Amino acid sequence: MSQFEKILIVGLGNMAGAMLDGWLASGLDPACFVAVDPARDSAPEGVRLLRDLPRHEQFDCILLGVKPQLLDEVSGGLESLSRDATMISILAGTELSTLRTHFPRAAAIARVMPNLAAALRMSATTLYCERADEAGRAGIDDLIGRLGATEWLEREDQFHAVTALAGSGPGFVYRFIETLAKAGEELGIPSEQAERLAKQMIEGASALAARSDHSPAELAQRVASPGGTTQAGLDVLDAEGALQALTTECLRAAHDRSIEMAENSKKNG
DSSP: OOSOSOEEEEOOSHHHHHHHHHHHHTTOOGGGEEEEOTTOSOOSTTOEEESSOOSSOOOSEEEEOSOGGGHHHHHHHHTTTTTTOEEEEOOTTOOHHHHHHHOTTOSEEEEEEOOGGGGGTOEEEEEEEESOOHHHHHHHHHHHHTTEEEEEOSSGGGHHHHIIIIISHHHHHHHHHHHHHHHHHHTTOOHHHHHHHHHHHHHHHHHHHHHOSSOHHHHHHHHOOTTSHHHHHHHHHHGGGHHHHHHHHHHHHHHHHHHHHHHHHHHHO
């Protein structure tokens, strides 16, 4: 049972939809949720779906799942609904100072960065919140904790880095799976079989890494035998630090884009 008994979801896109799926899988009553999204034709059974914001209802929690550039458009209609509610924002690059300007009467505002694995209750989700008392913070942690592991940040400016690593990271992993499968195909494995093998290998390797007492670096060495096939491949990845440099450049691009989005949000707010 969640501390929040009535939750409004504003914008039921891919990420908010994954969170809703995870919450329902955790056992929360679908009747607790009201979703607003004019582009959606359906919602999970038992969840009330609206095209427009409700007018004369009160919610104890509101999830902001719209695109960041739509914040100004929806905030007016949420002004009365947000009074004394806990606001949870998944808007990339939108800082608490901007959110507080739009929702000054909210009981608490939390920034949350989940990923699509929330649907499977396996998201690595980072959180930052100000002005929430101990009970309010516990309620947020319980709700988001139903979607996987939670990591609270000490400073809001850390969000740019965790957005790159944990928020955007799954996209980079999916691209790596794709390249592994294509490389297997280049070596003669049928396309569909190569993709199945790549997916299963990644699933097993990541599960073992999550449960092992050994670091990823140590696990890589345990797989590799001197002069063996794994070591031959690792030598290519490790040559001149190329893989580390490329990965760092990838995350830095996402990190810098998060900063840019935050600056644009401040200007527009």
